[in-house]
Each structure stands twice: as C-alpha cells, then as structure tokens.
Amino acid sequence: xxxxxxxxxxxxxxxxxxxxxxxxxxxxxxxxxxxxxxxxxxxxxxxxxxxxxxxxxxxxxxxxxxxxxxxxxxxxxxxxxxxxxxxxxxxxxxxxxxxxxxxxxxxxxxxxxxxxx
Numbered sequence: 001x002x003x004x005x006x007x008x009x010x011x012x013x014x015x016x017x018x019x020x021x022x023x024x025x026x027x028x029x030x031x032x033x034x035x036x037x038x039x040x041x042x043x044x045x046x047x048x049x050x051x052x053x054x055x056x057x058x059x060x061x062x063x064x065x066x067x068x069x070x071x072x073x074x075x076x077x078x079x080x081x082x083x084x085x086x087x088x089x090x091x092x093x094x095x096x097x098x099x100x101x102x103x104x105x106x107x108x109x110x111x112x113x114x115x116x117x
C-alpha cells in the first residue's frame with residue numbers, strides 16, 4: 001500500500017544552490033495533456049554561452065517540480081533563431097519531482113543554478 005508523504009518544500013534560492021549545472025523553467029497555467037511535453041521542452045531564450053554548461057533542465061509547473069531532463073541537446077527555432085528548444089532523457093524517479101518551489105515570484109520564466117551565473 002502506498003503511504004502519502006508531505007511534499008518537500010524548497011525556496012527557489014536554495015534549490016539554485018543545491019542543484020548544479022541546472023536550468024529552471026517556470027510554466028504557469030493549465031496545459032492540455034497533449035501539449036504538455038511540447039510546452040515544457042518548447043522554445044526559450046537561453047543564453048548561448050550558458051547552454052554548454054547546462055547538464056539538466058528542471059521544469060517547475062505551477063510551483064511544483066514536474067519533470068527533470070538530463071543529457072540535454074539544444075536545437076534552434078527556425079522562426080525565431082534567438083530561441084532554442086531541447087530534447088533530453090526524462091528522469092522520472094528523481095527525488096525532487098513533486099517538490100514545491102516557493103518564492104519564485106518574479107515574472108521571468110528562466111533562471112539558472114548559482115554555478116552558471
């Protein structure tokens with residue numbers, strides 16, 4: 001039988017310290033399940049110099065870590081070359097999936113772990 005556990009709660013500043021070589025993407029709102037993956041891996045403005053440093057992408061959807069991708073490969077968007085999308089291996093069993101992220105109150109949807117700045 002499955003036993004419910006209280007979700008872990010982390011402040012965005014502490015998670016940016018804890019996780020290295022990471023890109024955090026914030027998504028807000030309801031997304032149809034058929035569009036979820038394309039929205040999460042969709043096209044973002046990611047600093048070109050930082051792309052080579054990123055080892056994982058952590059998706060924070062409505063303040064909850066919903067997915068983690070590793071082995072990231074970047075590809076440009078032909079319509080908007082300043083934006084890139086990514087593909088990667090989804091890590092479903094990572095302990096951080098389901099974690100509540102608090103205090104990401106600024107509007108920007110992209111942030112990096114402290115070691116990338």
